Amino acid sequence: MKNKTKNKLRMYRAVRQVIQKNNSSWSGFEAFENGVTKFVQKVTELEQLTYQKSKALVGAKSQRDKKRAIFADKALIVANALFAYASNIEDEKLKAEVNYSPSTLKYTPNTRFLQMVEGIIAKATELIIEIEPYGVDQAKLDELELAYLEMSEIANLPRQAIVTRKMITANIDELIVEIDNVLKEQLDRLIVSLKANEKDFVFKYEGARTIIDSPATRRKLNLDDVTDEEGNTAFPEDQGDGSPPGDGPINV
Secondary structure, three states: OHHHHHHHHHHHHHHHHHHHHOHHHHOOOHHHHHHHHHHHHHHHHHHHHHHHHHHHHHHHHHHHHHHHHHHHHHHHHHHHHHHHHHHHOOOHHHHHHHOOOHHHHHHOOHHHHHHHHHHHHHHHHHOHHHHHHHOOOHHHHHHHHHHHHHHHHHOOHHHHHHHHHHHHHHHHHHHHHHHHHHHHHHHHHHHHHHOOOOHHHHHHHHHHOOOOOOOOOOOOOOHHHOEOOOOOEOOOHHHOOOOOOOOOOOOO
16 A cells, blocks of 8 residues: 555656646646646645655654653662662662663563553652652652653553554545546546647656556656657656655655
């Protein structure tokens, strides 16, 4: 589905560029103009959706991981104070309960990590007076508890982002059907009327409609690969890979 969307978008962009660069060939043809307007609007919407989809999960994970790193540092300070106190009073059981390395707190799966911190907070609450000389007072404990609540809320952001991506994917699939319908049922039908007087434009349009990056060949199809019967390229050299100026790669 990922490659299908990329291939479709590549073709849509190529068609859009050909249409926009040959405005004089179809200007005044009202039905074709209406089809172009609808097509361009929907392709722009598709580009926006694919961008949103590519950023959804990455942004959620980045936010969660950044917060977790800060939270882990706060938890480590409290855990170390508890460990030092336990060592001083020779409480081996307490030492074992709060003996966490920085890597353990930073890289343990989120659910288990939250359980660890919950235990640290419980012990620190119980021994807050005893551990004050070790650098942890009520203010620092309150700060850790607040961070715990915040982390609990954002821990599920990636899961929520996955749901969001699925919704965006459904919208993308629906939009592709709509764009294909505009092409097949309007522009493809109407452009035949321009063939007699705008042969060059029609040739370029039809060439753009065939652009597909086939995974089987693993070769990127360039617009310059499309030639007419006399060996002439269907597109000017400045059109590159079919993406209009300013369009970057689409990751979906």
